Amino acid sequence: MKTVAKMTLTTILAAGLGMPALADISTRTITLSNGVAETHPVGNGVAAMSACIQEKSGGAWTVNAFWSSALGDDLTATQALRSGTQEMVITSSSPLVGIEPALGVFDLPFLFANAEEADAILDGGFGDFMNEKLEAAGLVNLAYWENGFRNLTNSVRPVQSLEDFAGLRVRVMQNNIFLDTFQALGTNATPMAFGEVFTALETRAIDAQENPYVTIDTSKFYEVQGYLSATQHAYTPFLALFSGPIFNSYSDVEQQMLRDCAAVGRDEQRSVSRALSGVSLANVQAAGMQFSEISTAEMERIREAVQGVYAKHAPTIGTDVVERMQSELNTLRGN
Numbered sequence: 001m002k003t004v005a006k007m008t009l010t011t012i013l014a015a016g017l018g019m020p021a022l023a024d025i026s027t028r029t030i031t032l033s034n035g036v037a038e039t040h041p042v043g044n045g046v047a048a049m050s051a052c053i054q055e056k057s058g059g060a061w062t063v064n065a066f067w068s069s070a071l072g073d074d075l076t077a078t079q080a081l082r083s084g085t086q087e088m089v090i091t092s093s094s095p096l097v098g099i100e101p102a103l104g105v106f107d108l109p110f111l112f113a114n115a116e117e118a119d120a121i122l123d124g125g126f127g128d129f130m131n132e133k134l135e136a137a138g139l140v141n142l143a144y145w146e147n148g149f150r151n152l153t154n155s156v157r158p159v160q161s162l163e164d165f166a167g168l169r170v171r172v173m174q175n176n177i178f179l180d181t182f183q184a185l186g187t188n189a190t191p192m193a194f195g196e197v198f199t200a201l202e203t204r205a206i207d208a209q210e211n212p213y214v215t216i217d218t219s220k221f222y223e224v225q226g227y228l229s230a231t232q233h234a235y236t237p238f239l240a241l242f243s244g245p246i247f248n249s250y251s252d253v254e255q256q257m258l259r260d261c262a263a264v265g266r267d268e269q270r271s272v273s274r275a276l277s278g279v280s281l282a283n284v285q286a287a288g289m290q291f292s293e294i295s296t297a298e299m300e301r302i303r304e305a306v307q308g309v310y311a312k313h314a315p316t317i318g319t320d321v322v323e324r325m326q327s328e329l330n331t332l333r334g335n
């Protein structure tokens, strides 16, 4: 009798202290995968999220993280979530447009002007709107983390003007919007999973790729790329996705714990990503990359060259989705 009373008291105390009732938390191991290296800011986010889960579950939960595409690329891992054979993946939105075409809105070139806009859109009503679509596809997006603003690297020449893109064999994510964007810039664009990029660059099977500075640094692309250009041509979010079938088998307490801790991970990951961006830029230059900024006039020409991608892909993305995004951005900008 005394033991039961004590446990009940523990549960009441836990609830009072904002801790989940441990009685509603089972012992579980969460398998999480990602395509970047653990040294990437995603590693910081996963560590913060895991510590939060450990604390809130009273040690009943364990997160096993796998890095550098060890469990397959973003799309393969995401399909494993939908079939309920893996719990979690931190993935770019871009390779998932075959599952949910509306995600393509985030791939439209030069969509966001800065990270503040991206956070406001992703963490607000638009993010919820997209999350409902993902849930219909068997995926629970616990939070939006940051991949970041993407920049071109290559092994052929400095890229400082629209003409400098001509003929470069550029790897892009498996996504027709990125494919069309880089073809509109005059390159020879090739879709490829992230895990294959380093070797393809090293063997000169391709000339170029595009990613945020922290990815270029932590994936050591500076070892196989001589030139970096500050194109900032797109902002990619990371999705902290959980398997819908598995999530739905959890208690309400467990589900809320996951959402809360993924948000803790998000805040840490974004903070480190933004703090590290300048450090990574300095690192890759110290490693020998020639860095090119692009003049305002040339950036205007580059923006103009890719503008047609919006009209071409709006029907596939969903004109309602694109119009809602543009309306919310106009409101944020005071237009």
Ligand code: KDG
Residues within 6 Å of the ligand: 034, 035, 036, 073, 074, 090, 091, 092, 147, 173, 193, 194, 195, 210, 211, 236
């Ligand atoms: O899991 C994340 C990575 O696999 C990848 O999405 C990173 O931006 C990326 C890319 O270029 O594929």
